[in-house]
Amino acid sequence: MDDLFDDLDRSSPVPLYFQVARQIEQAIEGGKLPPGSRLENEITLADRLGLSRPTMRRAIQQLVDKGLLVRKRGVGTQVVHGQVTRPVELTSLHDDLAAHGQRPSTQVLLHEVVPAPGEVAASLAVAEGSPVLHLRRLRCSGDEPLAVLENWLPEQFTDLTEASLGERGMYQLLRSRGVGMRVARQRIGARRGTTEECRLLQENRGSPLLTMERTTHDDSGRAVEWGRHVYRASRYAFEVTLVDR
Amino acid sequence: MDDLFDDLDRSSPVPLYFQVARQIEQAIEGGKLPPGSRLENEITLADRLGLSRPTMRRAIQQLVDKGLLVRKRGVGTQVVHGQVTRPVELTSLHDDLAAHGQRPSTQVLLHEVVPAPGEVAASLAVAEGSPVLHLRRLRCSGDEPLAVLENWLPEQFTDLTEASLGERGMYQLLRSRGVGMRVARQRIGARRGTTEECRLLQENRGSPLLTMERTTHDDSGRAVEWGRHVYRASRYAFEVTLVDR
DNA sequence: TACGTCTATTTGTCATGACATATCCTTGAC
DNA sequence: GTCAAGGATATGTCATGACAAATAGACGTA
Secondary structure (H helix, E strand, C coil): CCHHHHCCCCCCCHHEEEEHHHHHHHHCCCCCCCCCCCCCHHHHHHHCCCCCCHHHHHHHHHHCCCCCCCEEEEEEEEEECCCCCCCCCCCCCHHHHCCCCCCCCEEEEEEEECCCCCCHHHHHHCCCCCEEEEEEEEEEEEEEEEEEEEEEECCHHHHCCHHHHHHHCCHCCCCCCCCCEEEEEEEEEECCCCCCHHHHHHCCCCCCEEEEEEEECHHHHHHHHEEEEEECCCCCCEEEEEEEE | CHHHHHHHCCCCCCCHHHHHHHHHHHHHCCCCCCCCEEEHHHHHHHHHHHCCCCHHHHHHHHHHHHCCEEEEEECEEEEEECCCCCCCCCCCCHHHHCCCCCEEEEEEEEEEEEEEHHHHHHHHCCCCCCCCEEEEEEECCCCCCEEEEEECCHHHHCCCCCCHHHHCCHHHHHHHCCCCEEEEEEEEEEEEECHHHHHHCCCCCCCEEEEEEEEECCCCCEEEECCCEEEEEECCCEEEEEEEE
């Protein structure tokens, strides 16, 4: 019980609360903290690690937000029962696939700069008619088609090349240009696929598809991207963790 | 700019950071803080309200988590562009509908206590074969059917009556019994509806439906409920806000 | 003009200390 | 034996103080 933690690196740029959170998370994944088990109280833990209580609290809170821990006032902190799943985070489909050991590939179906139509302009909060980059891509995992991704990006990104989009995910490209994406609002629904969508995705005509509409904002609050995606319902699902605070 | 805030009530049981967060939120909704506008720096704000900086930070952070604000080190805090939507929270469909002024109603299709099948037992983290309450309900909004809700609850809730479930939402019932729900993991997908589902939902045969599988845990980390729901894709969608921290 | 440097501003991280409050368990009274 | 009161324990809230680091703008130099 006592050797749950390795030493902390106070010279590292990685914040202390983050180092601690990761160690607790690993302890949970590794079975050292089985589901339902109780953590020591935060004051003792902080003491043992030579940390202040706020720092310790922040580490624990981070895992509560991830849905791994549950706290109850006057009682303590416990590990949540049940299998640990991976929640959706602010990543792209491309990154998700790569992280799961898949081999993502992309085929650019459409790549054009057009004047922003009304709906697009409203979602991106740019002037109607201002130049935007309109993309339509087919995303595959291995040999299997997985999703049709349609996106619009504001003027500052109209120089993204078709070739670069074929190789690296859109989020990766944006990040490498120094864009700090912070918030995304998604709307997840379902509908029958169009004939063309089903053809692209190698599904039978009229198959049910999972739809996702998303606006992503950067660290200045400006819209960076608006997208309408359709996924093969037979191969894809969204996972979400909700926490009440 | 200066009269953004009402006075704070230090005797109220509502935490100060929460009172502040709500006031900022109202200022955003009311247009006093338009999209893209910058907040004063947190030290000044804290001073003006007679608060400490950590408390002010916590208020702001709460709104960042909700996707309303965006912060950037060395720069400041800004209001996110774009329409403000309501993210899904840890509420039931019943509560959601009621909050939107709809008139939710429920028809209990099935209400039985059965020995937990393997899959259910695993999701609820109870012994296989232990008694569980198995529910199947049709949820309507006004006159329109909206979803078929199938749920399993562990032994301690097997005494929930069919009548009570017809009147109040399941989450409401659980809360009134002192259950503090804290974490839920959802998996959102899509598929074609079965013949019976489509009949219940008054959809054409084979219509696409939005599916949701969910496990809810209470503040002790124990599973409280496992559910498999199907929603009419033509009338329902999930909204999710993701924040990168 | 163009470029790099310095500085002011702002958020990020961390420590210490205090009191409030929910919960559980023990103890004691009836 | 049952119920109520009280204490122990843990998390929740809040204040104060300090330093680190990223950013943007001003300034000076080539």
